[in-house]
Amino acid sequence: MSLIKNNIIIRDSWNHLDDDTPLSAEGKVIVSLKRWQSERKLLMERQEPLGIRLKSAEGAEMISDDLAHFDLIALEFPIFKDGRSYSTARMLRERYHYKGELRAVGEVLRDQLQFMLRCGFDAFEYAGKTIPEEAISAFVEMDKFYQTVGDWGRT
């Protein structure tokens, strides 16, 4: 997996924590919605930045009141054909004005990158076969668009 952000590949400073792994005192972790809901107090007490991961069926409204707690939100694409997280991304950016890192995770392939960018994602856990350096060209493959979407006036 290569993390792409701002058109370059960067080292990932975050750690995806699964539900069973004990919570460490330090380190930037990304937890599931389930874990956030059950260990909310504990997570809020940590002095570290916090990330949350939503499954494709988990919508933006499930965390809309808590956005201030998250420096990062990761949205899953379990298979690339499952397009629900595109809607979640737009709602987080446009409706709830989320300003932190919005990361695409799961089956994130080259030919979906630009759609994701336009929906408000700004970080991508790239899982495709094309080498990441070439995948980045996907972001500028098309520069003309019809729709007004929340990519902050980039188009």
Added chain:
Amino acid sequence: MYVYNLVDQSLVNQRVQQFRDQVRRRLSGELNEEEFKPLRLMNGLYLQLHAYMLRVAIPYGTLSSKQMRALAHIAVRYDKGYGHFTTRQNLQFNWPKLKETPDILADLADVQMHAFQTSGNCIRNVTADQYAGVAVEEIADPRITAEVVRQWSTLHPEFSFLPRKFKIAVTGSKRDRAAVRVHDIGLIIKINEAGEMGYEVIVGGGLGRTPIVGVTIREFLPQQFLLSYLESILRIYNQIGRRDNIYKARIKIVIHELGAKEFTRRVEKEWKTIRDTAIDLPVGEYERIRAFFAPLPYQSLPKNDAGFSHLEFENQDFSHWVRGNTLPHRQSGYSIANISLKPIGGIPGDASAKQMEVVADLAEKFSFGEIRVAHEQNLVLPHVKQTDLYSIWNTLKEHNLATPNLGLISDIIACPGMDYCSLATARSIPLAQDISNRFSNLRRQNDIGELSVNISGCINACGHHHVGHIGLLGVDRKGEEYYQVTIGGSADENASIGEIIGPAIPYDEVVDAIERVVETYVDLRAKNESFIDAYRRVGKQPFKENLYVTN
């Protein structure tokens, strides 16, 4: 018609480059078939029974002469010299090579055409009425709305991976020639009491496995809110449409499972949140698009030309064609001329490259360079002077395009079926040919009157058999081709789904069965009563009784 500006042209050009690279990566193995398939589908490229198939988008069925010539050229250069016009106003090429498809798309881009989103789980070609802008009883031209929706839906980043395909249709007439009530979203243009334009919004219609007429979720949506309202519907569908079962993934299932009332409530709620954001089209942009559909520089002509009337009187064949295939136009002295792609015994909807060239030339000479494609798989010259009809007819006749059977029993609508399609369970074209041959007599056809026969080669219903007056669905019974007969379907403003009459019939018996259905109608009809009206009056019983009689 709409002309691309720099943005539009740039977009198609970039798309061609993008696809060229995707094909390169497929041929080199960097992309496997599973990864490549949704990408090629988004450019309308299928893998069919004998070869690839490319479905070219003809936005709301409108083509220029130049574009038609390009299609003819592509047919000759890259294909086998012909194309097939479909029930969604598109054109299919049956033999493109994958490695040449980027070149085909480049040739299309040169004439402002493309094959985007004619396949895949995205928003498909927006269809409209083939007489848009010229029909006498039209309320407002649906093409402007269709163009707005086309642009909005093209490569929409949020809605490119929907649970399933999504089809939108628009009509601007009370008479619905766009079958809006059997689409995922159907829009009917309305003018309210204050003289403002808006839409009745119908959702959840569809054919296929579970045919159903859509429900009206909003009686009047002011025109300026069209895009935000559509976004709301699509967003809800994207979020809750089923992804576990492709046979239950269309929006009609969502409405069925949620109920129309709850679905409407959610759409309205979502809409209220986004309606005043930047999504809706600015008035200026709408007007810019509308300018492309301004009335043409028609001449001022008398309603009925003496010379024309004389020709009609003199030449019986010409007269039949005028009466059968032409309609009055909004503009005095002009006509709408229908070009039949259903010659007796022919393949419905197919046109050779030569025929395409002929139509392009006729359009250029006589119809302001404009052609329309009807979902009944025929072509239209939308603006011809009455005084030119005779010349046009003579040329059409020479090229087997003048069969005067519009709306009659031999004007059959058929999908390509098992002769071409890898999804099919039976053939549809030979059956269409046999029925057409049996009923070739024009006098008899006119006596029978308006009767649509729709044939689908499988349950996906691309032949729209559910909304045919007589529908035939090909099924496989132990390796034999059988056909289920439905009667009473209708695609217009009185939309209805045909009723299954009884058990499926083997191929060899179908044409006789149709004869019996027709005879039943002729025997029991009231004076001037059409087939569909008679059926609605008497119900299926008389037809059922006669259909299964064995002599």
Added chain:
Amino acid sequence: METKVISANRLEDGIVVYITKDNNWSECISDAEVFNDEAACDEALSKAYTAEEACIVVGSYLVEIEQKGEYYNPTKYREFIRVIGPTVRPDLARQVRS
């Protein structure tokens, strides 16, 4: 087990092909290698999948046939149409024999 052959579509142009004895792909069904038992089928499918990965063909599968001398007739009508081309366009008929 019935006699079978393997069919696929050639990747670069989509044309229907059949796997042959020497691991090539021919447009003519009469060139196809014929399989009479499960083991042979499995082995052949394996070779076919290798060809898919090598980007030669796509969508390979087994087709049941009846051998009548030098003619190989698929038992399913759909497969028969794949051999001869669209029944309504005999002018576009494919070669049945090489």
